[in-house]
Amino acid sequence: MSVETPPAPDIAAVVQSLRAAFDSGVTRDLAWRRGQLAALERMMLENEAEIAEALKADLGKPFGEACTAEIDFVRKEASYARKHLRRWAQPQRAASPLAIQPGQSVIEASPYGVTLIIGAWNYPFQLVLGPLVGAIAAGNCAVVKPSEMAARSSALLKQLVERYLDPRAFTVVEGDADVSTALLAQRFDLIFYTGGEGVGRVVMAAAAQHLTPVVLELGGQNPCIVDETADLAVAARRIVWGRFLNAGQICVAPDHVYVAASVEARLLEELKAAVATMFGPDPKQSPDYGRIINARHTARLQALLADGRAVTGGQADVDDCYVAPTILTEVAADAPILAGEIFGPILPVIPYMTLDAPLAAINARSPALALYAFTKNKATADRIIASTRSGSATINDVVVFMANPNLPFGGVGASGMGAYHGRFSFEAFSHRRAVLRRSFALDASVRYPPFTKGKLALLRRMA
Template sequence: MSETKAPIQAPNEVQSAVQTVVKVIRAQQQFVRSGATRPVEFRLRQLERLKAAIARYETRILEALQQDLRKPELEGYSTEVGYAYDSIGYVMKRLKQWVKPERVRTPLTHVGSSSYIYREPYGSALIIGPFNYPFMLVIDPLIGAIAAGNAAIVKPSEYTPHVSGVIAEMLGEYFDPGYIQVMEGGQEVTSALIHAPLDFIFFTGSIQVGKIVMAAAAEHLVPVVLELGGKSPCIVDHEADLDLAAQRIVWGKFLNTGQTCVAPDYVLVHESVKAELIAKMKAQITAFYGEDPQQSPDYGRIVNERHWNRLMGLVDSSKVAVGGTGEREDLYLAPTIMENVSWEDQVMQEEIFGPILPVLDYQVLDTALRNIGERPKPLALYLFTSNSRTERKVMESVSFGGGCINDTIMHLVSPYLPFGGVGSSGMGAYHGRYSFETFSHRKSVLKKSTRVNLSFIYPPYTAGKLKLIRRFMK
């Protein structure tokens, strides 16, 4: 997830902010320690309350998304509001089963005993959200935090002030700050939060800031989940359905104006079908957004001028096949396809996180896979092919967070699949039950029998006891 910010430090001037944050954290930790969040009935009521809050504020949320990102209502509902409804419903139907102590197998060396895993809340969890899906990417982790019995501090992105304001008002109206607190602001607030003695941090954003968050968390040994990003490849084989590939690649790339952490960052296509694929993608852009996407109500805008400037700097006009134009005052950047791109070009040196799609070609799949493997592990990978051997080869050869075969983005939507990165694209995963697990500490408990006592493990040690232990442990 590429949300580039200047490095966050912990200078003396933020110490007062840290003190304020610590007071909130202490109050939340005390609330969790009181046992108030433990009953599953309490958690279900809070999830129902959250759903009611979203329903009441739905119109304002969608309006705020339009103001901050020019996000179309359908996109805003399906990827943010509606997604939250579905996530809450899924968790509520299953939470009673998830919170039960889980009995697991016990080895023969503990004969007469039983083994259990108890899931307990960490305490006060910090959720830091990004600008690209500014509502969903704080609410979805919050659902997991509530389900697991935590209190939470929510830090929305300052880059989307309208959405941030609505979130603050909504959660402030429906929840006590000793349970759920929203903290708005810029780098000073974020710095104060990540340097505070929290119990858990869930961060979605850029690799650069993820490193800073992790370093700050180390001060108090706070566990972290980092949902980051990277350059997610999209491989198109010569045996792919090119019409389908063009439609699904264009949709996945230009959804939310390319500001999606799992968007195809670049296309790696077999040279024999490259020209045809580019022509079909060009036609698909027109089919989606018309001859002038700037006039389309279905095409959004870049979040701010700084990001617009960064993106325009990645466009090489000599390699533009489609688009390449923009208007700073409108924060508009046309859906852009660049061809004849090499691995050394500037557009291939960082995650794009915008509506620019470089196209590279390959002759031999092994070479393409080696090129991908020599770079940081991506958050997502997409493959378009009708060949099952190619499919198996790619899936077994490349390490990535998650992905799709013959589609883009959609693996993100399944609550049955964990979503998260690997290596520099992140650590930890969530969605569905994985959200509950992520925000839960798994406490291992062995319940020993009082009727069976293995006295041979106690001193004094003898040759006979050693012989018996060797029988059991080999």
């Protein structure tokens, strides 16, 4: 079912309207913020079927994935923020040195103002509404720009936000790259972008024109190491689950596996068995396996299948936007599939003789958004973490760190900057404002010129 192209909005008028709402002070009230978060919870709960249907239309997303990774994820983020907001918003006391006594120093969480949230198509609800939770909690207004590539989800998102959230403070703007360009030409107080590195650079350059701070959630090649001590059956199940979630279109999926050569054959068999168990003899018919976003991306992935020998999978149907869950071996170090983020259901497996080899390969790349390792050896795990850089690191599992609201989610270097989830979302959308309150008492003359030798010595001791 096609979705009509929405009319181009008056971008400047939209931003001006939100700025007037922010300047009115409506978003600063904690009760109002908590009410908006509660409304967001209701939005996800009351429209579960419609959201799942839109995700199915756009991505062939299985109902279970739609519930857990989109609907429940956003609902839980909003609930967590609502329950903790009063404590997060409480000013933090800071010590005041002798030189400014009597005085009271605090750090206040101050909203930035009018923010822009640009989402990605692979998780059309989570990747705009997750950041929106932070924007609401911190007291900001927001323009939400979903990806036009997930057209059904984008249209539904606009309808729901208009129905449930305060239209004075929040608006969804639909459209293509031209609309995004027009948005980026406006002055925002914070821009939050999720997507690829290339567009991330465009966003950052546009933000620089107004000296606007940015949060960039990007991607890259996420490595996974499996050593000879790992429980191979468990490791294989967890890797297969994480790699083929959303048909591999997930920025924190393991992109390739480095495995100790002594256990490579056994791991390949376990990976093959895990694929068969989860998706059956024909994954194309599995209700738990999705589709690629469009034919263009399907063709791109189909070309990458030639970069190795398929242990399982290897089939593609461009017309159906289908690429089978594929495990590749015999992949050359300079193969195109290892040159950038795969963003699809293909997993290269690369043997190594000593741990030095994968560590060197990992460190030769830009820091990953996520790094994974499977080992029973604590010293090995510690070495891998200490010897590498990445946005996150998980030992003996993949992806599930995303479910912990007490951990920040974000990249480093080319995989992004800034972090969110849980309290970190509130902090991402807050300026830490220093506030000092003093009285008119004890206005010591020692601070004022002219400075005698004695006054200067006393002033330096006080400082």
